[in-house]
Amino acid sequence: MVALDIGSHTIKAAMAEVVAIDQINVLGISSLPAKGIKKGHIVDIEAAAQGMEEALNALERLTGVEISGALIGFSGTSLSTLNNHTVVAVGTPSYEISPEDKNRVLHSACTISLPPDKGIVQTVERQYIIDGYDGVKEPIGMVGSRLEAEITVVVAAIAAVQNLQRSASRINLEVEGLVFNPLLDCEAVLMPTEMEMGVALVDIGGGTIDVSVFERGSLLCAAVLPLGGEHITRDLAIILKTSLQEAACLKERSDLNYSPAGDDGDEDLIDIKDVQGQVGRQVSQQLVTEIISARVLEIAQMVYAELRQSDVLERIPAGIVLTGGGAKLTGMTDLFEEYLGIPVRLGYPDRVPGLAGEYRKPCYGAVIGGLICAARHIEPHKIENKRGLSSLFDRMGEWYKDFFR
Ligand SMILES: Nc1ncnc2c1ncn2[C@@H]1O[C@H](COP(=O)(O)OP(=O)(O)OP(=O)(O)O)[C@@H](O)[C@H]1O
Numbered sequence: 417m418v419a420l421d422i423g424s425h426t427i428k429a430a431m432a433e434v435v436a437i438d439q440i441n442v443l444g445i446s447s448l449p450a451k452g453i454k455k456g457h458i459v460d461i462e463a464a465a466q467g468m469e470e471a472l473n474a475l476e477r478l479t480g481v482e483i484s485g486a487l488i489g490f491s492g493t494s495l496s497t498l499n500n501h502t503v504v505a506v507g508t509p510s511y512e513i514s515p516e517d518k519n520r521v522l523h524s525a526c527t528i529s530l531p532p533d534k535g536i537v538q539t540v541e542r543q544y545i546i547d548g549y550d551g552v553k554e555p556i557g558m559v560g561s562r563l564e565a566e567i568t569v570v571v572a573a574i575a576a577v578q579n580l581q582r583s584a585s586r587i588n589l590e591v592e593g594l595v596f597n598p599l600l601d602c603e604a605v606l607m608p609t610e611m612e613m614g615v616a617l618v619d620i621g622g623g624t625i626d627v628s629v630f631e632r633g634s635l636l637c638a639a640v641l642p643l644g645g646e647h648i649t650r651d652l653a654i655i656l657k658t659s660l661q662e663a664a665c666l667k668e669r670s671d672l673n674y675s676p677a678g679d680d681g682d683e684d685l686i687d688i689k690d691v692q693g694q695v696g697r698q699v700s701q702q703l704v705t706e707i708i709s710a711r712v713l714e715i716a717q718m719v720y721a722e723l724r725q726s727d728v729l730e731r732i733p734a735g736i737v738l739t740g741g742g743a744k745l746t747g748m749t750d751l752f753e754e755y756l757g758i759p760v761r762l763g764y765p766d767r768v769p770g771l772a773g774e775y776r777k778p779c780y781g782a783v784i785g786g787l788i789c790a791a792r793h794i795e796p797h798k799i800e801n802k803r804g805l806s807s808l809f810d811r812m813g814e815w816y817k818d819f820f821r
């Protein structure tokens with residue numbers, strides 16, 4: 417299987433073979449600079465297609481396997497979630513809940529009025545309630561007279577999804593599924609106990625930050641903030657009058673826990689190049705750390721505001737898991753923890769046993785999660801009793817066809 421993560425900063429492509437259910441062997445990952453993508457959305461179809469093709473070509477060279485299709489993970493500032501709760505009366509005289517009853521309650525839960533430019537791209541079944549008893553993950557075959565469904569729907573700009581599809585068709589890539597990134601990230605990065613207890617997953621990318629909350633094993637809500645690691649880089653470049661490349665290097669070498677060694681401040685100075693690439697100036701490491709910390713604090717404030725606005729601060733006893741390339745900044749978790757007063761950890765794609773060290777990076781969470789989901793998708797008979805994403809995949813074909821008719 418192949419998964420692609422269409423990021424604003426880099427496009428990642430990964431390939432794996434399925435060894436057994438829930439066990440994949442990652443054969444390779446390629447990561448190339450993204451083109452034509454801003455804040456998760458395609459702004460130039462040709463350039464985005466070229467970026468995808470380059471990532472796939474690199475993966476083909478790495479693995480020696482030809483690629484024809486992929487599951488695509490995406491995000492973007494047009495994405496958001498809505499929660500809905502509906503009730504139907506069970507239709508069969510024996511009160512055994514049939515697939516039709518389940519379809520009816522789901523269909524009714526998905527009947528949400530949306531602006532004409534928005535569409536539902538994903539449906540997550542959080543739980544069913546039968547005759548008042550909650551926590552049911554699969555209602556078919558159970559007995560009851562009243563069936564309720566609680567779902568979370570992922571809503572996106574229809575144009576954003578269609579542009580993604582068009583980019584893929586430019587390179588003749590068969591799109592095997594399009595999944596909102598947090599639903600992939602969680603598969604690779606979050607522990608099942610965290611997802612059960614309640615946890616916030618914060619994916620800090622280049623141009624966006626996906627803030628998603630999981631509870632009782634499934635997605636409760638998510639929002640995409642128009643901010644990311646590139647904003648820190650740009651701020652550094654502007655204030656220090658240097659190039660973006662130089663600023664990115666400075667950022668990646670920085671440690672937010674840095675404090676000057678002595679009063680003389682000598683070892684505090686670092687050489688930086690100007691915008692033209694000429695070496696000539698020195699800046700203090702402390703200044704660099706202060707600029708980055710100010711931006712990270714702003715990110716932490718926005719994440720906190722988002723969690724508070726969604727009214728979920730009390731629902732994340734497992735704390736916050738930071739992931740995405742931007743979360744690799746040394747000292748970021750400490751700063752978040754200090755500001756939010758909640759346990760914060762760095763999330764790696766640890767749910768794949770035996771993953772090679774070079775692929776164990778926060779920025780690969782979504783693409784590896786894509787492989788985990790794709791593996792489940794190709795073995796549907798083995799996942800009958802699985803919930804959440806697998807059932808999402810079962811229906812994916814239908815919404816997907818509707819979307820691109
Ligand atoms: N060691 C590091 N320290 C700090 N930042 C880093 C480090 N490595 C990568 N980054 C930053 O991570 C960001 C890219 O992360 P990632 O690859 O997850 O983004 P993306 O998925 O392409 O973007 P998005 O999710 O916003 O669409 C860049 O801003 C990059 O500077």
Ligand SMILES: [Mg+2]
Nearest residue numbers: 423424621740
């Ligand atoms: Mg990303």
